[in-house]
Amino acid sequence: MAKDTPIYARRLGEIQPFRVMKLLARANELEKQGGNVIHMEVGEPDFPTPKPIVQAGQQALLEGRTRYTPAPGIPELREAVSSYYRSEYDLDISPQRIFITAGASGALLLTSALLMNHGEGLLMTDPGYPCNRHFLKAFHGEGQLVPVTPSTNYQLTAELVSRYWQANTRGVLLASPANPTGAVLDQPTLRQLYELVQNKHGYLVVDEIYHGLIYQQTGKRRNVSVLEVGQEAFVINSFSKYFGMTGWRLGWLVAPTSAIEELDKLAQNLFICPSSIAQYAALSAFSAASLEIMEKQRAAFAERRDFLVPGLKKLGFSIPVTPEGAFYVYAGLPPGSGLSERFCDDLLEQYLVAITPGTDFGFHLADEHVRFTYAEDMTRLAEALERIEKALG
């Protein structure tokens, strides 16, 4: 009965709030009171949406592109994403396999609805993006957390997957570059994981939303996609991060051919369609003018990483694996810093630097870790390091 305890669905007790959103709210509150807060908490680029994309959005409004679109997205955008796979990855992905969604969130939601039977689950890393396991839980499945350490670059390996696979495991969710660690999977590891999951007749879901944001020695933005290894994986991607379109809410899912029909049905029923304006705007996301802007931003992120990582190490933070992508540094607290949630609260309240405690990303050594986002400029990052030094006393 609704009036018993719990009032609402039983599984909600296993879904945690996305803590960083509360932290952000508190940081904004302090800012309103006049505090000069340095924001290193939210996973959002500090750069505005590239101008060519904004202009395309304005044009879309002028042209009255404000009606429902087909549920999996306008054909032009599905074609454009397909072309991007050709030009960027040398891959031939049919537009029919590409579903445009409201952010990567929409893609994760579709995938969870598609795959989850009651009480089954997917293996995933701890630490990892917390919403992943909550998506599965919302659909009555579970994220089966595998503790990962620097010894495997904070990523899953075929060995770990074999060891942790349970009777109710239906597959594996990977992320590369990963949140919160910035760790990137190399092609041999990805291939081993793909083949293992195929052999187990399982599902492989790969979060590639930070593709494009990679800071290798070579200076190339080229990421390895699981689609280079095989076509039976689900790929989650987004216009939010590399393309700088967070608030527009636009992403995409690449699915195996066998899933197209069911996904069409789910997208029609659950979403009707993604934002028409965002879709028409995103047609300009792959233009040379946009890519030029985004590549400059990538260079800025690389510079920040190369400044922040040694800076934090100097202050006593432990960063055993240099993050190769995304815009995060996952760091062990210096000895004697206390627990991560308390550390983050104090840093925000007393020094106005907002960072995220490890507890937002799982359980494994979460009290000893924090995540820094480098979505502030160099001057602000330098200022942040000074404040953190003071905080450490």
Add this chain to the structure above:
Amino acid sequence: MAKDTPIYARRLGEIQPFRVMKLLARANELEKQGGNVIHMEVGEPDFPTPKPIVQAGQQALLEGRTRYTPAPGIPELREAVSSYYRSEYDLDISPQRIFITAGASGALLLTSALLMNHGEGLLMTDPGYPCNRHFLKAFHGEGQLVPVTPSTNYQLTAELVSRYWQANTRGVLLASPANPTGAVLDQPTLRQLYELVQNKHGYLVVDEIYHGLIYQQTGKRRNVSVLEVGQEAFVINSFSKYFGMTGWRLGWLVAPTSAIEELDKLAQNLFICPSSIAQYAALSAFSAASLEIMEKQRAAFAERRDFLVPGLKKLGFSIPVTPEGAFYVYAGLPPGSGLSERFCDDLLEQYLVAITPGTDFGFHLADEHVRFTYAEDMTRLAEALERIEKALG
């Protein structure tokens, strides 16, 4: 194992495609081939988004409102919706109870995730909006269909709810004005239903997305909201229909105070936030200038209804209850017209009039009914009646 049949989650077999989307795709195909198709299939106003709202969207882009917002929406918009409840319904609804979502779809999704335990369900009308039961099914619940007839104005009554309530029933989902029937619930019936569900400690969800689109004798747009009856109901609403913002994907949910915390958590995890641009644009949806435009459109819809209903009756369609709201006519086929799906296919292929078969809305007498949308202008509606007359031979 994933390679068995079915490949994906077992419950997907019980989720049907939203047929009207396929019909629309076929209609658009015929149009591309040069066919002059009259669109009476999709539930979308033919009017563009009112200019003040579009202009506010353009302004939002100029001002760079392209970042993540709080998960339940920007405070200004939650306040604006709250003020609308005060001015329109004379109700005092706290902004904290108002969650801005990606269309009514997002609100239905949140509500389904919040309420559904495995194998439990909500009572709802047959015919009804098909996605409602599919939302519940996606979250491992079920829509428990109650056949309704003109004798109860195609709506549920306390008597029907009592009769159909099962051991695994957790509540009731109502819609007023309803899709596909245009039927409106009066306040006494709504109050009886509210009280019955409260007595059963159940959930009451009311779809009010066609509020504002009502064509009473008095000429007022005033709808009865369940919130006038009590505060323990969930209200689904939308900027899509009356406010003409379909492609923007924006709606809202009003929830009981007891649900705020869980909904916050779900919105953070499942959506991050609704479209920032749509939210800033919607701030202009309640302005006098916007309301003036929308009221003119409402008058146009009223005129169309008053033309279409007698016109269809003259052709032999049975419309025992005059639709009072939304922009639909749910009609029994003239005797000898065959089954509704075949009828709709033939009408589209041979006469280029797109309408929706009753089978899209449930099972009860679905083969004998069709739904007409009056989102085409008077000239086109007259032309449609002529073509339908020919089709009936």
